[in-house]
Amino acid sequence: MKLAWRLRLRWLVFLLASIAIAQAAEEYSFDASAFEKKPFELNGYVQLKEDNFALNTAGAFYKLNYYHQPQLNDLNVTTGTMQLAGKLRQGIGTFDFRTNSDLQRDQLAHDHDNTVFEAAYSVRPNPGLTMEAGKRAMRWGKGYAWNPIGFVERPKNPDDPELAREGYGMIDADWIYSPGGALQTIAFTPVLLPVANNINSDFGASGYLNPAAKLYLLYRDTDIDFAWQGKGSRPARFGMDFSRNLLSNFEIHGEWARILQFTKPVTDATGQVTNLTVNATSYLAGLRYLTASDTTYIAEYYRNGTGYSAGEADQFYRLVDNAFATGNSTLVQKALSLQSSYGRPNPGQDYVYFRAQQKDALGIVYFQPAIFAIMNWQDRSYQVTPELLYTGINNTELRLRIFMLQGGASTDFGEKANSRRIEFYARYYF
Amino acid sequence: MSSRPHSHSWLRWLPLLALLVTLPAAAAIDGTQILQKVDRNLEPESYEAYRKLIDIQPDGSRKESVLYTLKKGRDKVVALFLAPPSDKGRVTLRLGDNMWLYIPEVGRPIRITSLQSVTGSVFNNADILRIDYSAEYNVEAVEEQKDGLLLSLKAKTGDVAYDRLKMWVDKKQLLPVTIECYAASGMLLKTLHFKDIKDFGGGIKRPATLETDSPLFKGYKSVMLWSGLKKRNLPDEIFTLNYLPRIQELRK
Numbered sequence: 001m002k003l004a005w006r007l008r009l010r011w012l013v014f015l016l017a018s019i020a021i022a023q024a025a026e027e028y029s030f031d032a033s034a035f036e037k038k039p040f041e042l043n044g045y046v047q048l049k050e051d052n053f054a055l056n057t058a059g060a061f062y063k064l065n066y067y068h069q070p071q072l073n074d075l076n077v078t079t080g081t082m083q084l085a086g087k088l089r090q091g092i093g094t095f096d097f098r099t100n101s102d103l104q105r106d107q108l109a110h111d112h113d114n115t116v117f118e119a120a121y122s123v124r125p126n127p128g129l130t131m132e133a134g135k136r137a138m139r140w141g142k143g144y145a146w147n148p149i150g151f152v153e154r155p156k157n158p159d160d161p162e163l164a165r166e167g168y169g170m171i172d173a174d175w176i177y178s179p180g181g182a183l184q185t186i187a188f189t190p191v192l193l194p195v196a197n198n199i200n201s202d203f204g205a206s207g208y209l210n211p212a213a214k215l216y217l218l219y220r221d222t223d224i225d226f227a228w229q230g231k232g233s234r235p236a237r238f239g240m241d242f243s244r245n246l247l248s249n250f251e252i253h254g255e256w257a258r259i260l261q262f263t264k265p266v267t268d269a270t271g272q273v274t275n276l277t278v279n280a281t282s283y284l285a286g287l288r289y290l291t292a293s294d295t296t297y298i299a300e301y302y303r304n305g306t307g308y309s310a311g312e313a314d315q316f317y318r319l320v321d322n323a324f325a326t327g328n329s330t331l332v333q334k335a336l337s338l339q340s341s342y343g344r345p346n347p348g349q350d351y352v353y354f355r356a357q358q359k360d361a362l363g364i365v366y367f368q369p370a371i372f373a374i375m376n377w378q379d380r381s382y383q384v385t386p387e388l389l390y391t392g393i394n395n396t397e398l399r400l401r402i403f404m405l406q407g408g409a410s411t412d413f414g415e416k417a418n419s420r421r422i423e424f425y426a427r428y429y430f
Numbered sequence: 431m432s433s434r435p436h437s438h439s440w441l442r443w444l445p446l447l448a449l450l451v452t453l454p455a456a457a458a459i460d461g462t463q464i465l466q467k468v469d470r471n472l473e474p475e476s477y478e479a480y481r482k483l484i485d486i487q488p489d490g491s492r493k494e495s496v497l498y499t500l501k502k503g504r505d506k507v508v509a510l511f512l513a514p515p516s517d518k519g520r521v522t523l524r525l526g527d528n529m530w531l532y533i534p535e536v537g538r539p540i541r542i543t544s545l546q547s548v549t550g551s552v553f554n555n556a557d558i559l560r561i562d563y564s565a566e567y568n569v570e571a572v573e574e575q576k577d578g579l580l581l582s583l584k585a586k587t588g589d590v591a592y593d594r595l596k597m598w599v600d601k602k603q604l605l606p607v608t609i610e611c612y613a614a615s616g617m618l619l620k621t622l623h624f625k626d627i628k629d630f631g632g633g634i635k636r637p638a639t640l641e642t643d644s645p646l647f648k649g650y651k652s653v654m655l656w657s658g659l660k661k662r663n664l665p666d667e668i669f670t671l672n673y674l675p676r677i678q679e680l681r682k
Contacts, residue, residue: 028626028639032480032658035496035512037681043518085519085534087678094679122676128667130676139537164535176673178666184525187672216672221528223541223671248527248589249543290543365487365650394493395515429515 037089044084049425051077056405056419060320064339065417067332070108075418077106083117083164095121098164117166130174137167138191140214140227141255141284142243145353145374146302146346148257148282149239151229152191152212158346158353158374159385159403168193168200185218195233204233221245227257236260239282249290256283262306265341269318271334280305286353294359300352301377307349308342310378310411316342317410348412350377357387366392381407381414397427461569461581467604468597469562472636476502478680479659481509483558485551488649495549497558498681500662504565506669509558510677521674522548524559527589532674539671544591552620552642552652556591563597566590578607592619603627605636620644630659 053075056062066072080103088095097119103112120134137154141147145158154165172191178184191212195203203210210232217224222244229237239257246252259280267273286300308316316338323331341347357370368389375382387401403421407414473479483495496513505526511517519534522542530539531548542548544556551558567583567590575598583595593614598607609622621644624637640654667673668680 028484028653028655030480030482030655030657035480035498037678043515045516089679124676124679127665127673137537141538144540162533162536164537174672176667176670178670180666185670185672187670189672218525218528218670221526243541245528245541245543245589248591249545251541251543253541288541290546292545294546365485366493391516392491392493397516429518 039089040086042084042086043430044082045427045429047079047081047083047425047427049077049079049081049423051075051079052422053077053418054420056414056416058409059417059419060317060335060415061339061343061417063320063324064332064336064343067336072107075106075108077104079104092125093121093123095119100164100166115166117164128176131171132173133171135167135169136172137165138170138172140225140241142223142225142241142253143255143284143286143300143302144288144298144355145300146284146304146351148255148284148302148304149225149227149241151227151237151239151257152193152210155345168203170194170200182220183217185216187216189214189216193233200233206233208232210234231260235262251288252286253288254283254285257281257305259306264306264308265338266308266312266315267319267334267338268315269322271319271323271331273334273338282306296355296357296359298353298355300354302346302351302353304346304349304351308347309349310376313342313348313379313412314410317415346374346412348376348378351375352377364390364392366390376407376412379407379411379414381405381411383413395429397429398425399427400424461572462564464572464579464599464604465564465567465569465581465583465597466562468599468606469564471604472606473501473659474632474634474661475504476662476664477659478662478664480512480657482655482657483549483551483553484653484655485549486651486653493549495551498678500664500668500677500680501561502664502666502669505561506666507559507561508669508674508677517549519678520548521677522555522559523669523671523674524555524561525669526561526565527587529555529559530671530674532671534675537675539674544589552644552647552650553654554591557622557642557654563595567595577601588614603635618645620646628656630656632660634659634661 055072055074082101085098098117100117101114104110116135118135118137120132120136122130122132124130138152140151141149145161147156152168157163170191170193172189174187174189176187179186193200193203193210193212195201195206195208195210197206210230212229215226222242225241227239237257237259239255241255243251243253261277262280263275263277265273266276282303282305284300284302289297319331320335323335352375355370355372357368359368361367361369370387373382373384383403383405385401385403390398401423405413405416405419479499481497481499485493494513495511495517498510498512501507507524509522511520521532523530529542529544531542532539542555545554547554566586568586569581570584571582573580578601579599581597581599583597585593592611594612596610600607606624611619613619620642623641625641626637626639627635628638629635638656642652
């Protein structure tokens with residue numbers, strides 16, 4: 001009996017040892033053939049997001065956004081998103097796309113939206129030359145939160161600068177040359193962006209084929225770009241940027257742009273609108289610093305030459321106050337018509353951005369808490385946002401953020417439609 | 431006449447003096463040549479390869495990344511993430527001391543530092559985008575040991591991720607066995623263990639497994655596995671920021 005048990009035990013030990021050896025072998029096996037290039041690739045993510053807005057019922061933009069709508073103190077929004085990205089390859093040509101589908105529901109309404117962010121066909125006759133046509137999201141500039149030289153792209157959302165954005169239909173090319181020596185790289189990117197009734201209609205006036213170009217140089221370890229956009233649907237503009245590591249953990253960057261004959265509507269408190277045409281200069285200076293304990297700091301100052309001064313914005317807020325206090329529908333319509341100018345993200349002239357993020361905080365790997373703040377430097381109103389991000393579950397990203405807006409009457413963040421926002425999302429990549 | 435014996439005594443010491451002067455230089459040249467051979471034995475100067483990075487946490491849970499890597503010359507490396515899905519399409523580029531990360535959704539390459547880790551791994555960017563050791567380090571001393579050689583390396587500039595390396599080299603194969611990485615303060619940052627020598631074909635025979643542990647990440651372990659390593663001639667143009675969105679088209 002004992003012998004039988006011993007034999008069984010030996011077999012068990014042998015079996016366990018075999019499993020352990022097999023696991024160890026499996027643990028470190030890697031066959032690259034599973035990752036060979038395929039003619040068609042598809043990937044993306046699905047995301048479920050919950051937003052709770054504490055509405056700022058005294059704010060100018062609450063009054064305008066909820067004009068003739070049921071009045072609420074808070075709003076809960078649920079958004080389901082699916083983003084798909086794919087590639088189809090044949091010969092020297094590649095077709096790639098990125099689509100975004102949203103399904104949104106709140107107390108007042110539900111909505112859905114399907115947008116093609118990018119869809120372009122590109123050919124690459126040699127490694128130094130690529131030509132493409134289709135919808136493409138260009139990203140010009142070195143700023144983290146803002147890009148004054150982002151001439152042919154939709155503006156970045158400073159609350160989520162890394163979010164994919166919708167592109168514009170265009171024809172573009174990319175020519176790269178590496179001469180070697182101090183000038184390590186030269187790259188030239190010409191762009192033609194048409195605007196008609198059904199194409200890129202939100203870019204500007206229709207009936208133009210807008211030319212633009214960017215010249216990139218990597219010179220003595222410094223990234224330098226020169227960008228230009230010709231007069232057409234929008235006023236002509238030009239600018240430059242740079243980025244450089246002063247130390248291996250300390251990077252500085254800057255952007256500068258000049259917009260010629262830019263027209264902005266400026267109102268007074270009575271609704272008298274004047275169109276001011278000026279040559280506007282925008283610029284940005286920033287840094288990124290990584291400490292030995294893996295804390296990253298990002299700081300930027302942004303001068304928005306096309307923005308409104310605190311005094312100009314104050315006149316608009318007074319107009320809204322007057323319109324709603326008197327119930328004058330003409331004034332309300334006037335204020336609503338100015339919303340696209342005064343109500344765009346970051347409509348002021350001077351902003352400061354600061355972000356600090358800690359990798360693997362509290363000894364938890366893949367846990368990254370962060371805090372970022374945006375301040376309108378002229379009226380001293382601001383938004384502070386703590387953020388918790390966890391990516392420790394395979395292919396899953398969990399993020400919680402609380403946006404807290406502070407500012408008195410007639411200030412940028414004090415007149416927003418909400419005073420607080422809690423956002424949580426779970427995203428699954430496939 | 432009285433000066434002759436004095437002059438003779440000078441001449442007698444001359445060969446010894448010459449030896450003393452040339453000895454350190456000879457040792458340094460020797461060490462540099464060994465390091466250059468180690469570099470070439472590890473990888474051809476220009477190559478493509480697939481690598482799997484496995485990060486093992488103290489509780490045994492694992493996270494894996496797969497990278498397609500291209501290298502040219504002594505200091506040009508680009509690595510494309512093929513897995514996991516959350517990182518797919520990300521590309522890191524290194525040109526000498528400059529490093530950038532390209533994220534498809536963001537679209538614009540951002541500068542990153544050698545001490546960061548794009549994968550959240552014990553391997554940092556300098557390990558993942560490693561260029562030739564001889565491009566970054568000078569050989570300060572070579573010590574012959576029982577089973578191999580111990581090279582003491584010092585970073586050429588302050589921009590290099592590790593200030594000093596102690597590299598144990600297999601004398602016969604001239605391949606690294608263990609590398610200890612030190613900060614300028616003298617603190618041990620991590621140890622790299624090269625294992626599982628494999629014939630990749632085309633005359634490339636090198637360790638297929640690289641394990642690392644760090645006293646700074648107690649209980650954590652990271653493993654790098656090599657596959658599909660082969661020589662490949664590459665144009666300079668692909669090692670540029672503008673080319674990063676198209677790196678995946680270079681896979682065959």
